[in-house]
Amino acid sequence: MAGDQDHALLLVEDDAKLAALLDRLFTGEGYTVDVARDGQSGLHHALTSRYAVMIIDRGLPAIEGVDLVRKVRSRGVATPILVLTARGTTEDRVEGLDAGAEDYVVKPFEIDELLARVRALLRRHTDTSARLDLGERYLDVTARRVVGGAAAPIELSGRENELLQLFAAHPTQVFTRDELRRLVFQDADSPGAVDTYVYYLRRKLGRDVIRTVHGLGYRMGSA
Amino acid sequence: MAGDQDHALLLVEDDAKLAALLDRLFTGEGYTVDVARDGQSGLHHALTSRYAVMIIDRGLPAIEGVDLVRKVRSRGVATPILVLTARGTTEDRVEGLDAGAEDYVVKPFEIDELLARVRALLRRHTDTSARLDLGERYLDVTARRVVGGAAAPIELSGRENELLQLFAAHPTQVFTRDELRRLVFQDADSPGAVDTYVYYLRRKLGRDVIRTVHGLGYRMGSA
DNA sequence: GAGTGCTCTGAGGTTCCTCTGAGATTCGCG
DNA sequence: CGCGAATCTCAGAGGAACCTCAGAGCACTC
Incomplete structure (x- = not known):
């Protein structure tokens, strides 16, 4: 199981050679990669772990790729999905997108293109979901600053950002030191x-x- | 590089035969035509020269046509773009237009129709100066300089221009090195x-x- | 083929972040 | 109230990240 959700990636690919190649590739780019060899195991991963992106091959044993996409989406998982396919016809593509995939890449593909598309997916997804409510203001996690209210934005350092992120994500919880x-x-x-x-x-x-909270620790100010 | 900006046209087409045909056609109509054979070179032209209109084929080596459109637009270039494609489905068309293309022609096409559409684009889009807001001043992308405020215009080099373009087109985003x-x-x-x-x-x-943004990268000053 | 301007490298100086530690202050409880 | 424990405040050391800039290499011009 991948730990760092921001760069965790699920790869569902039955071709061992291609799986190994992509695993190495994305690991080298700083992603944490989980590999599933068939649709069944892919579904299990997709539903039990959190990923930033999923890459799913169409031609899979056990569950076909597009069915997998459909199943994952029907469970309410919103993680962006990129589908790999050998067939590049329009029908093929439309089917994948209709099932709920965000993007598709036709094999054989350029490594750089795949990387670029994954980055694009990450960008689009994190751009909108990286805000945490802070009452009057909000924390922009990716930009590392607090915005809102009348005052100017307040820049945070890396540690400050991490700490505030934790509190803002669990506003009622008391954390010990x-x-x-x-x-x-x-x-x-x-x-x-x-x-x-x-x-x-x-x-x-x-x-x-x-x-x-004297003798215990700290908790969020509001609520 | 095309000199006369008002009638300069960028053609990004990998099919040599079609490229030559269109080149002759538009040159005969009084346009100055730059031809790029792949997306990479097309992108380079699009960012370094000023055109009245761009015609981009979807099926390109190096960078796919729609991606090229997206890249050009993300740099703040406002030149009207017409996309050529072999596939005419709705999905396909929507994607091209979403990426920022103005119009769309399905192959095979009538020469006269293409000419008419290019003329229409030119008519609609006479102001092709790409400007990016910079707070007090603005970046004139095509002229590669920063204008406005009390001071004299500031000339930028090619790289400086590209970098500032990217920041100005995405004012809130933090970019890593x-x-x-x-x-x-x-x-x-x-x-x-x-x-x-x-x-x-x-x-x-x-x-x-x-x-x-210490430890992360850079972002635009304003906003 | 000298001159000019642009791009990128690399080295040194500077700033910023992180964490420590010590004194001042507040809290809880008898 | 008075005392010990917990917490707050903040100056500063160490190190990483960043800034600054001279100059080499290259392309393009005249």
């Missing part, structure tokens, strides 16, 4: 860092963005 | 060039035209 350290600060030994970054966020966004 | 390298600097290995050109633009236009 230990949890925050594990989730946001990779180094296990940075006891004071959590406090410091809470302080930074408060200084930039106002004392109330994050509330202290 | 990798993306910029792929989109603006065709050569894959030019790690420091991105930084250098950001520096050049800042030196010419002020430190704030492009903002740094």
